[in-house]
Amino acid sequence: AQTVTQSQPEMSVQEAETVTLSCTYDTSESDYYLFWYKQPPSRQMILVIRQEAYKQQNATENRFSVNFQKAAKSFSLKISDSQLGDAAMYFCAYRSMNRDDKIIFGKGTRLHILP
């Protein structure tokens, strides 16, 4: 069974600085999808970025980018120029390419932005 591990329960970063949230996963599959979701205090779950495992190029969405290391099974999220609105819980998620797929989430990293 697949697992997703976020080893940093909490992190803090100074406003305008860069922060990297780590995520590792365990799978025997060669093709899959990875996602980062953001959950602000409003409780809403918001998709931040996604990556297909067959793509070597790292995904980028404005200030958000990933470092996808397939061999190491690592999928870290980098937030550049951190803003107060980035304060949230961040979840890493794995989606299998099996027909009967399960979407597995990590336990989350709470990110604090220091003004």
Add this chain to the structure above:
Amino acid sequence: IAGITQAPTSQILAAGRRMTLRCTQDMRHNAMYWYRQDLGLGLRLIHYSNTAGTTGKGEVPDGYSVSRANTDDFPLTLASAVPSQTSVYFCASSPEGGISNSPLHFGNGTRLTVT
């Protein structure tokens, strides 16, 4: 506005009572999911449905049941609530189940407290 509607937003329930959490989506998504979110445990899959008329068990299905009579609705029922079911429950949907790179779209959650 297209999306997922969950009801109620919050509920306090006496142990032993039956409760149905409602979830409706208007995006004509085939796949729907129920997750529970607990502090330190992230999101865990309870049940899912890849298409109307089919359902499957997730990681933590005990004590819960679901039905998928049509595309839009995916109610979650607690037959006899217990305090360990105190949690925030999220309904989510995806255009397809099975092999797909589609992200999940989430409702705003239901906070359930069982006393």
